[in-house]
Amino acid sequence: MQYFTFYELEYSEAAISAGIKNAPNPDQERNLRLLVEFVLDPARELLGLPIIVTSGFRNPKVNALVGGVKNSQHMLGEAADITAGSKTNNRELFYIIEEQGNFDQLIACNDYEFLHVSYALNKTNRKEALFKTKKKKTATKPKIKKSLMLAFLLLAGTICHAQQFAPADTIFDFDLYRSCYSYQQASPSYVVYRLYQPKAVVKRDNLRFIEMPGFPHFDYKGTPYDRGHLCPAADCAASLAEMGMTFYYVNALPQHYRLNRGAWKRYENVVRNAAQLDSLLVICGGANWGEVEDLVPGLCWKIVYSMTDTIPIMSLSFTNCSEPVVSECDTLRSLFPYYKMLAIWKGGNQ
Numbered sequence: 001m002q003y004f005t006f007y008e009l010e011y012s013e014a015a016i017s018a019g020i021k022n023a024p025n026p027d028q029e030r031n032l033r034l035l036v037e038f039v040l041d042p043a044r045e046l047l048g049l050p051i052i053v054t055s056g057f058r059n060p061k062v063n064a065l066v067g068g069v070k071n072s073q074h075m076l077g078e079a080a081d082i083t084a085g086s087k088t089n090n091r092e093l094f095y096i097i098e099e100q101g102n103f104d105q106l107i108a109c110n111d112y113e114f115l116h117v118s119y120a121l122n123k124t125n126r127k128e129a130l131f132k133t134k135k136k137k138t139a140t141k142p143k144i145k146k147s148l149m150l151a152f153l154l155l156a157g158t159i160c161h162a163q164q165f166a167p168a169d170t171i172f173d174f175d176l177y178r179s180c181y182s183y184q185q186a187s188p189s190y191v192v193y194r195l196y197q198p199k200a201v202v203k204r205d206n207l208r209f210i211e212m213p214g215f216p217h218f219d220y221k222g223t224p225y226d227r228g229h230l231c232p233a234a235d236c237a238a239s240l241a242e243m244g245m246t247f248y249y250v251n252a253l254p255q256h257y258r259l260n261r262g263a264w265k266r267y268e269n270v271v272r273n274a275a276q277l278d279s280l281l282v283i284c285g286g287a288n289w290g291e292v293e294d295l296v297p298g299l300c301w302k303i304v305y306s307m308t309d310t311i312p313i314m315s316l317s318f319t320n321c322s323e324p325v326v327s328e329c330d331t332l333r334s335l336f337p338y339y340k341m342l343a344i345w346k347g348g349n350q
């Protein structure tokens with residue numbers, strides 16, 4: 001138990017004001033410990049923000065007092081209600097826990113006002129991720145497209161600074177994606193790909209990035225920057241040949257490792273999940289070049305477009321630094337038609 005104490009997992013204001021003792025027995029305490037060690041601690045670590053437990057263990061009296069369901073896992077010490085301070089943070093926390101995949105039930109309550117999460121020792125964990133609203137008590141399967149729209153609404157209003165979108169000099173057409181390379185940046189300006197129900201068959205063992213002769217790239221050695229895939233390897237995992245195609249420097253940007261392994265990766269997962277239900281067009285790249293360092297983008301960005309609904313469902317910018325900030329970006333949204341035309345409809349090598 002790194003980030004959580006039994007005190008906060010057992011604390012109940014309702015119990016205190018009603019004068020009820022709320023102490024777990026050894027079995028229940030063991031369950032609380034497992035919940036922390038398998039779910040809460042790893043999520044806290046990945047999120048990088050404090051998580052507040054609003055309700056952990058409840059004995060039957062306390063559970064009845066707060067209106068918990070009859071068979072609530074809170075009574076076994078298997079569940080906690082948690083919040084990371086805002087709906088936006090809770091949404092990110094939801095995806096972190098879902099992605100870890102080590103839980104019994106995960107519920108986004110009242111549009112992400114808080115999350116209910118449980119872990120069970122004595123039965124198979126169901127890995128059931130649900131959304132629950134106040135009005136209806138019935139839980140539904142996650143509708144990722146809806147939640148993306150929600151994210152958009154929550155983040156709307158945040159406007160990025162004016163960005164320098166450098167043009168592309170050369171377009172590489174791979175079967176799986178198109179890379180628009182710029183000599184000035186020695187990197188792709190952006191990459192575009194379509195995504196629909198990607199299959200994960202192979203793992204990315206031993207694959208190394210390959211240079212395109214005549215197309216220089218950033219020298220990554222001894223820097224905090226990862227070779228950040230733009231078209232993700234995991235979305236091209238039907239075969240090793242396919243995946244190998246994503247390991248070209250013209251498909252990578254120097255991304256701070258904390259962005260590449262943090263928020264950028266998490267949103268790749270969000271997009272991958274969304275692509276199970278919808279055919280998507282993804283365009284991503286860098287902007288504000290040289291702001292922090294030569295040949296390094298100050299921002300990375302991603303636009304996701306629903307081919308079914310023919311609207312952009314996500315347009316996010318990520319600051320490329322040790323503490324990446326993700327925000328909805330109106331500039332990107334307005335530039336979308338330009339990218340779409342350039343990337344898809346113009347066609348052919350230039």
Ligand SMILES: [Zn+2]
Nearest residue numbers: 079080081116
């Ligand atoms: Zn709960």
